[in-house]
Amino acid sequence: MAKVPVQFTLNGSEKAEFIDSGTTLLHALRDKIGDTSPKGGCHQGTCGACSVIIDGELRLSCLTLAETCNGAVITTTSGLSEGGVLHPLQHAFLDTFATQCGFCTPGMIMAAKVLLDHKPNPSRDEVVEALSGNICRCTGYEPIIQAVLHAARANSQNAA
Amino acid sequence: MAIRLGRGVAAINYPTGMNLGGDPTQALVHSTPTGNFMVTLSSVDLGQGMKQIMAQICAETIGVPTDRVVVDTADTDTGPHCMGTFASRGTHRAGNAVIQAAKEARQVMLEVAAEELEVNASDLETDGQGNILVKGAPQKSISIFDVALSAHFKRGRSISGRGMFLIPRSYPEKETGAMKPSTCYAHACTVAEVEVDDETGEVTVLTVKNIFEIGRALNPKMVEQQLVGGSWMGISHALYETTEPYYPNRDHGGTDFNQYLMPGPGDLAETEIIVLERPSADGPYGAKGPGEMCANPQIPAVANAVFDAVGVRIDTLPITPERILRALKAQAAN
Incomplete structure (x- = not known):
C-alpha cells in the first residue's frame, strides 16, 4: 500500500512522516515519531490515556487518523516542560x-x-x-x- | 418508596506476605566508584513506590542521603530472586532483604574508612550526609566519596552486600489446622454512610471514614496516596466492578471501559483517612504491608450500611441495584 505523507507541528517542531493510510495519530506519535507520552490504554476511545491537544482542542489520538492532522498544531505532555522547567x-x-x-x-x-x-x-x-x-x-x-x-x-x- | 439512609462498619486484620514456601526475596547492594549506592532487585514497582521506599531503606541503613541511592528493579531473568509484588509483601520482604544487604555493604565501607583513617571500624559512625566520622572526634572524618575511590582504586575492596528475606515454611498442624501463614498483620476499620433508593436499588456512598494501622509509615505521603486510592477501589469493588456478573455465565460481562463500571471523578464519596502507626517488630524500620488491605474494609462496611438502610443482606459482589431489588422483593414475599 502506498505511503501517505503527513506534516504537522508537534510541541513547536515541524514533523513530517510517511505513514500507512489509516494509521492513528497515537501510533504515528509513539512508533513513528517517538513521542511516547500519549499512552495506548483501550485503543477505542474509552479511557482517555491517549489524549492530546490538536489546534487547542482535546482529542483522543487513538481515534484520530494521522492523515487528518496535516497542518495541525499538536501538543502532548512531553512538550509542556520548557528547558527542564516543569509546567x-x-x-x-x-x-x-x-x-x-x-x-x-x-x-x-x-x-x-x-x-x-x-x-x-x-x-x-x-x-x-x-x-x-x-x-x-x-x-x-x-x-x-x-x-x-x-x-x-x-x-x-x-x-x- | 423512599431514599433510606444506612451506616455500616467493618474491621479487618490483613496479613503481610504469604508464607507458603518461605516467601523469599533477595537484594544486592553495591557502591559505585564515586560512593553512590545501587540496590538491585527483581521486585517490581508498579506505582506503589517500591523504588522510593527501597532507596530510603538503603540510605537509612548505610547512612547516606536518599538521593545517593539508585534502585534497579531489573527483571526476573537477571536480578536477585523475588517471589513477586503481591500479598502486600513488597516493602516488608524486599525491605528486610535490602537492610541486610546494606548492613553488609556498610561494614565493608567502614572497614575501608578505618584503614584510611587508621582507626578501628567499630569507632566510626556516619553523619547521614555522606561522611564517616570518628565517634567523639568528628573533626577526624572522611567522605564516602573518598572511601569509595579508595576501595575501588587503592584497596581493591568491593563495597557491597547481599541480603535476603526467608522464613521457615509453615505447615498446618494435623489436629487443629493451625499454622502461621504470614508474618505481621496490618489492621483497618471503615465506617460507610450510604443512601439506598428502595425503588431503584441504587446505592450512593455519602461518606467513607477509614482508619488504618500499618506499622510505621516509611513515607507518609505515599502511604496516604495509596490509602486514598485504595478506599476508592474498595467502594468500586463493593458496588460496581465485575467481569462476570452472572458467573459462571459469561453473558453480560463487561467488554470495555464503557461497560466495566467504576466510579468516576464525579462519583466520589467524601473520604477520610487516618493512619495509626504501631511499628512491627519484624518489619523494615517497623513497616507492615498496607497495599492490598487498603481496599478491603470498605466492602463489608458498605454491605452492612445497605443492610442498615433497607434490611437486606447482599452476600454477592458487587452490590448492584438488581441484587438489592431482588432481595427486597424476596423480603416482601416473606
Whole structure:
C-alpha cells in the first residue's frame, strides 16, 4: 500500500512522516515519531490515556487518523516542560501526589490543560467534568482533582 | 418508596506476605566508584513506590542521603530472586532483604574508612550526609566519596552486600489446622454512610471514614496516596466492578471501559483517612504491608450500611441495584 505523507507541528517542531493510510495519530506519535507520552490504554476511545491537544482542542489520538492532522498544531505532555522547567500542572501533580503508576497521567494533564487554557479558575465541578473522560486505576481521582485546582490557584497567583 | 439512609462498619486484620514456601526475596547492594549506592532487585514497582521506599531503606541503613541511592528493579531473568509484588509483601520482604544487604555493604565501607583513617571500624559512625566520622572526634572524618575511590582504586575492596528475606515454611498442624501463614498483620476499620433508593436499588456512598494501622509509615505521603486510592477501589469493588456478573455465565460481562463500571471523578464519596502507626517488630524500620488491605474494609462496611438502610443482606459482589431489588422483593414475599 502506498505511503501517505503527513506534516504537522508537534510541541513547536515541524514533523513530517510517511505513514500507512489509516494509521492513528497515537501510533504515528509513539512508533513513528517517538513521542511516547500519549499512552495506548483501550485503543477505542474509552479511557482517555491517549489524549492530546490538536489546534487547542482535546482529542483522543487513538481515534484520530494521522492523515487528518496535516497542518495541525499538536501538543502532548512531553512538550509542556520548557528547558527542564516543569509546567505548573506537572508541578501540581507532583505536589499533590496525583500519580501512582503514571499511565493515566499524560492524558489527565492534557485534559486539565485544555480546561485551564479555556477557564483559568474552574470550579471543582468543572474540573470533575473536564476529567470525566479519563480513567485512573490508582489514585481514586481526588488527588488529581486537587492537582488541577492547585495549578489553577498557582496560575491566578502568578497573574495577580 | 423512599431514599433510606444506612451506616455500616467493618474491621479487618490483613496479613503481610504469604508464607507458603518461605516467601523469599533477595537484594544486592553495591557502591559505585564515586560512593553512590545501587540496590538491585527483581521486585517490581508498579506505582506503589517500591523504588522510593527501597532507596530510603538503603540510605537509612548505610547512612547516606536518599538521593545517593539508585534502585534497579531489573527483571526476573537477571536480578536477585523475588517471589513477586503481591500479598502486600513488597516493602516488608524486599525491605528486610535490602537492610541486610546494606548492613553488609556498610561494614565493608567502614572497614575501608578505618584503614584510611587508621582507626578501628567499630569507632566510626556516619553523619547521614555522606561522611564517616570518628565517634567523639568528628573533626577526624572522611567522605564516602573518598572511601569509595579508595576501595575501588587503592584497596581493591568491593563495597557491597547481599541480603535476603526467608522464613521457615509453615505447615498446618494435623489436629487443629493451625499454622502461621504470614508474618505481621496490618489492621483497618471503615465506617460507610450510604443512601439506598428502595425503588431503584441504587446505592450512593455519602461518606467513607477509614482508619488504618500499618506499622510505621516509611513515607507518609505515599502511604496516604495509596490509602486514598485504595478506599476508592474498595467502594468500586463493593458496588460496581465485575467481569462476570452472572458467573459462571459469561453473558453480560463487561467488554470495555464503557461497560466495566467504576466510579468516576464525579462519583466520589467524601473520604477520610487516618493512619495509626504501631511499628512491627519484624518489619523494615517497623513497616507492615498496607497495599492490598487498603481496599478491603470498605466492602463489608458498605454491605452492612445497605443492610442498615433497607434490611437486606447482599452476600454477592458487587452490590448492584438488581441484587438489592431482588432481595427486597424476596423480603416482601416473606
